[in-house]
Amino acid sequence: AQSVTQLDSHVSVSEGTPVLLRCNYSSSYSPSLFWYVQHPNKGLQLLLKYTSAATLVKGINGFEAEFKKSETSFHLTKPSAHMSDAAEYFCVVSDTEDTGRRALTFGSGTRLQVQP
Amino acid sequence: NAGVTQTPKFQVLKTGQSMTLQCAQDMNHNSMYWYRQDPGMGLRLIYYSASEGTTDKGEVPNGYNVSRLNKREFSLRLESAAPSQTSVYFCASRPREGQGDSPLHFGNGTRLTVT
Numbered sequence: 001a002q003s004v005t006q007l008d009s010h011v012s013v014s015e016g017t018p019v020l021l022r023c024n025y026s027s028s029y030s031p032s033l034f035w036y037v038q039h040p041n042k043g044l045q046l047l048l049k050y051t052s053a054a055t056l057v058k059g060i061n062g063f064e065a066e067f068k069k070s071e072t073s074f075h076l077t078k079p080s081a082h083m084s085d086a087a088e089y090f091c092v093v094s095d096t097e098d099t100g101r102r103a104l105t106f107g108s109g110t111r112l113q114v115q116p
Numbered sequence: 117n118a119g120v121t122q123t124p125k126f127q128v129l130k131t132g133q134s135m136t137l138q139c140a141q142d143m144n145h146n147s148m149y150w151y152r153q154d155p156g157m158g159l160r161l162i163y164y165s166a167s168e169g170t171t172d173k174g175e176v177p178n179g180y181n182v183s184r185l186n187k188r189e190f191s192l193r194l195e196s197a198a199p200s201q202t203s204v205y206f207c208a209s210r211p212r213e214g215q216g217d218s219p220l221h222f223g224n225g226t227r228l229t230v231t
Contacts, residue, residue, distance in 0.1 A: 009156065032217050043120070043206055043222030044159075051217040090158060094217070101213075104220070106158035 002027040002095040006107035014115045019063075019078040021110045023091035026072060032094040033074045035065055038109075039087045047089075050074065061085070086114045118142050122207050122223035129197045129230045137192040137226050139207030147213040148190035149174075149220065150182060152203040159206065165190055166213035197230045204228070 007022040025031065032051045036044040048059025055067045061084075065076045074091060091107040120141045129135055141148065146167045151159040161174030165184040179201060181193045190209075194201060204227050208220040 004158075034219060041224070043208075043224045044220070045222070046219040049217065049219060104161070106160075108156050108158045 002093050002105050004091050004093050004105050004107040006091050006110045008110050010111045012113040012115060013081045015083055016080050019081045021076040021089050023074045023107060024072055025074060025093045027093055027095040029096045033067060034092040035076050036090045036092060037087050044090060081114045083114050086112055120207055120209055120221050120223035122226050124226060126227045131198060131230060133197050134195050137205055139223060140189045141209040143209060143221065145209035145211050147210050149208045150192045151206045151208065153206060154203050199230045202228060202230045
């Protein structure tokens with residue numbers, strides 16, 4: 001069975017400083033991994049996805065994530081935070097269940113605060 | 117380009133009342149999903165419809181029913197609302213179930229309070 005652990009429920013950074021949101025996963029087969037962002041009172045929007053191609057994945061708004069199989073991690077980073085990055089971020093794993101179905105499992109979310 | 121549209125945006129129910137949450141997508145997607153979002157728990161799948169005419173239970177289906185009315189529309193019904201169903205409900209779609217690499221497209225959510 002697959003699972004996702006987002007290691008921090010809240011992260012606070014200053015504008016212009018780097019962002020690191022941590023995600024560890026477990027899966028039995030070959031996972032796909034995603035990061036989604038949710039702004040207040042909005043639905044989730046895809047930031048980036050890993051699908052067994054390049055291990056360093058670039059997404060929208062300057063975010064990127066690196067898939068590290070040996071560490072079972074998929075941490076999200078951005079070199080310089082902007083006020084508009086304040087939101088909740090979800091790490092998601094897609095893997096094959098015992099039934100053969102590809103199922104999605106969501107992490108519990110990390111709320112990013114950006115201080116001026 | 118509307119994407120995924122959910123109605124209503126907000127709803128307050130008394131315990132025991134019923135209601136239907138509506139969802140429609142205009143992207144010609146085959147698969148549609150209903151999730152609930154609770155603080156600290158991420159999103160949990162209630163029901164999904166892999167294609168028109170089929171529905172299947174997800175992780176937390178108890179207390180809910182769904183109808184895939186046509187390819188565009190997928191509704192979620194609470195027959196007898198309970199306070200434990202207070203949550204934010206999201207509808208999502210993607211081109212086809214089973215395509216693990218295909219991301220979900222989400223609506224903006226329905227915020228439901230059951231008193």
